[in-house]
């Protein structure tokens with residue numbers, strides 16, 4: 001039995017005990033399954049995900065987050081900046097998505113005291129992803145289209 005009580009989790013405390021309290025990989029995946037259902041259904045944000053494989057994204061996102069939430073390093077894909085360089089992610093887009101992540105945690109009833117460390121790590125990606133002009137977008141390969149869904 002871990003001596004660490006759930007109520008002891010502080011926003012900065014990320015270690016293996018925290019990862020275990022989340023329910024490990026399966027616990028993070030559970031949130032992401034609901035989260036990506038919401039993203040793919042959102043009137044604005046769904047425009048980013050057209051033609052994408054939801055199950056694959058859930059799995060990549062879970063590997064990535066597990067690696068920064070105290071779990072094993074299994075993610076070998078692109079870092080968030082280069083992975084999203086062709087997407088016009090405005091601050092508002094980022095904020096809508098971030099809020100939705102919190103809503104997904106709520107929907108799966110993730111213990112409230114476990115949410116803040118995860119949300120803090122998610123929030124920390126903001127600077128790497130947000131662009132102020134569509135001109136800042138570049139394709140990941142030659143001729144890759146820029147994705148900039150208009151706000152409905």
Ligand code: HEM
Nearest residue numbers: 045048049060061064077078080083089093094097122125
């Ligand atoms: C904390 C914020 C975010 C994290 C940690 C994150 C993480 C990831 C990861 C790990 C991948 C897979 C990368 C790859 O295959 O190269 C990915 C892909 C993707 N992300 Fe994000 N993401 C974030 C924010 C966003 C936002 C705000 C959007 C747009 C609303 C977005 C849309 C996408 C899309 C459409 C893909 C698929 C790219 C493709 O396969 O072509 N992401 N994301």
